Amino acid sequence: MTITKQEFTRRRKQLMAMMEPNSIAILPSAAEKTRSRDTEYNFRQDSDFLYLTGFNEPEAVLVLLPGREHGEYVLFCRERDRDKEIWNGYRAGPEGACDKFGADDAFPIDDIDDILPGLIEGRERVYYAMGKDQDFDHQVMVWINAIRARVRTGAIPPGEFLDLDHLLHDMRLYKSAAEIRLMQRAGDISAAAHARAMKICKPGLYEYQLEAEIHHEFSFNGARFPAYNTIVGGGANGCILHYVENSDALRDGDLVLIDAGCELDGYAADITRTFPINGRFSDEQKALYELTLRAQEAALAVIAPGRHWNEPHEASVRCITEGLLELGLLRGELEQLIADEAYKEFYMHRIGHWLGLDVHDVGDYRVGGEWRVLEPGMVMTVEPGIYVSPDNASVEAKWRGIGIRIEDDVLITKEGYEILTGAVPKSVDEIEALMAGAA
Numbered sequence: 001m002t003i004t005k006q007e008f009t010r011r012r013k014q015l016m017a018m019m020e021p022n023s024i025a026i027l028p029s030a031a032e033k034t035r036s037r038d039t040e041y042n043f044r045q046d047s048d049f050l051y052l053t054g055f056n057e058p059e060a061v062l063v064l065l066p067g068r069e070h071g072e073y074v075l076f077c078r079e080r081d082r083d084k085e086i087w088n089g090y091r092a093g094p095e096g097a098c099d100k101f102g103a104d105d106a107f108p109i110d111d112i113d114d115i116l117p118g119l120i121e122g123r124e125r126v127y128y129a130m131g132k133d134q135d136f137d138h139q140v141m142v143w144i145n146a147i148r149a150r151v152r153t154g155a156i157p158p159g160e161f162l163d164l165d166h167l168l169h170d171m172r173l174y175k176s177a178a179e180i181r182l183m184q185r186a187g188d189i190s191a192a193a194h195a196r197a198m199k200i201c202k203p204g205l206y207e208y209q210l211e212a213e214i215h216h217e218f219s220f221n222g223a224r225f226p227a228y229n230t231i232v233g234g235g236a237n238g239c240i241l242h243y244v245e246n247s248d249a250l251r252d253g254d255l256v257l258i259d260a261g262c263e264l265d266g267y268a269a270d271i272t273r274t275f276p277i278n279g280r281f282s283d284e285q286k287a288l289y290e291l292t293l294r295a296q297e298a299a300l301a302v303i304a305p306g307r308h309w310n311e312p313h314e315a316s317v318r319c320i321t322e323g324l325l326e327l328g329l330l331r332g333e334l335e336q337l338i339a340d341e342a343y344k345e346f347y348m349h350r351i352g353h354w355l356g357l358d359v360h361d362v363g364d365y366r367v368g369g370e371w372r373v374l375e376p377g378m379v380m381t382v383e384p385g386i387y388v389s390p391d392n393a394s395v396e397a398k399w400r401g402i403g404i405r406i407e408d409d410v411l412i413t414k415e416g417y418e419i420l421t422g423a424v425p426k427s428v429d430e431i432e433a434l435m436a437g438a439a
């Protein structure tokens with residue numbers, strides 16, 4: 001299960017078909033990053049570069065030249081090097097770039113300054129991701145200036161620079177059948193990881209021990225990296241939205257919030273579950289948990305093609321405000337509380353985000369000043385939460401320090417939607433049964 005060579009070709013063709021006449025697109029790979037002294041972080045390819053090439057090495061540059069007789073797809077990459085490969089791992093080399101990755105032409109990255117200005121010359125427009133990386137911005141100008149320096153010999157430098165992200169990110173928003181299969185698998189692995197953490201959880205364990213269980217399940221199933229830093233927050237730590245210390249002991253009577261998703265072949269899953277450390281919800285925990293779940297259901301109920309991006313958020317806001325009023329955490333009149341955004345003290349983030357190669361994936365949320373209309377093939381998260389700060393003096397003490405989020409990944413389909421992360425318990429009964437060993 002992966003993305004085929006044909007699909008990468010199709011993506012490049014689709015992008016080239018949208019580019020203005022007589023243009024060129026230039027896209028660099030990600031760079032290796034130092035973690036400490038002479039060790040690096042695990043390499044993660046730039047998502048745009050990965051989307052168009054499937055090529056997972058640093059020090060590479062993709063060039064697209066629509067209509068070029070000698071090939072439209074050019075890749076600059078590291079040369080093969082027996083010594084370096086013995087120390088640092090395999091390289092495709094320019095030959096592999098053509099044979100395995102379908103490049104029409106490939107050159108050593110060390111020769112790019114000599115070759116690329118010649119490829120740019122005569123093209124009127126250059127597409128690249130402007131302003132994303134200062135070094136690359138500068139590099140592009142060096143190549144352009146190499147052409148400008150030769151105008152008196154008849155060289156023609158391009159006169160227009162266009163943002164590549166705009167075209168490319170819109171393409172990435174619509175997932176293909178193969179991408180959806182991968183995201184489903186990432187969702188299944190991540191769901192199994194959450195179920196594993198639920199089963200093993202008990203008072204006295206440490207947050208990092210649940211993190212270890214989660215990561216074991218990811219890696220063991222071929223998804224070696226989390227799509228983002230795993231959050232395991234026991235008790236009031238669950239109220240910190242991006243808590244990643246994961247260092248505290250898990251206490252009897254508290255909830256634990258786990259936000260974790262794996263990355264599979266570049267594609268992210270993003271799941272949050274919140275459950276009682278001792279396996280049984282208290283009355284207050286259950287009341288807020290079930291309210292969060294109702295908010296998620298209310299949001300899902302308005303997800304379908306033709307609905308707009310903000311409708312699920314609005315539905316969750318209404319549901320949570322109503323519920324907090326009923327439970328006495330908010331006081332006042334429903335419509336006024338919504339208008340005043342009183343819920344933001346407890347629900348301070350939005351309902352979700354696009355999901356794909358990046359966990360907070362690319363794609364516009366507004367188009368022409370209007371909320372984007374949902375369409376089949378888009379994938380989004382639906383993740384309402386309620387967080388009662390431990391020092392919120394405006395609510396009864398029994399509610400304080402409870403933090404809950406429930407997050408699933410949702411594919412918009414022709415008929416409505418499909419949940420990609422459904423294989424992990426969510427209702428109070430299901431969670432309690434799993435934790436009691438009955439499921």
Ligand code: GLY
Pocket residue numbers: 228259270353359383407
């Ligand atoms: N895990 C990051 C998020 O839920 O947005």
Ligand code: MN
Pocket residue numbers: 270352353381383407
């Ligand atoms: Mn999310």
Ligand code: MN
Pocket residue numbers: 259260270271272407
């Ligand atoms: Mn999340």
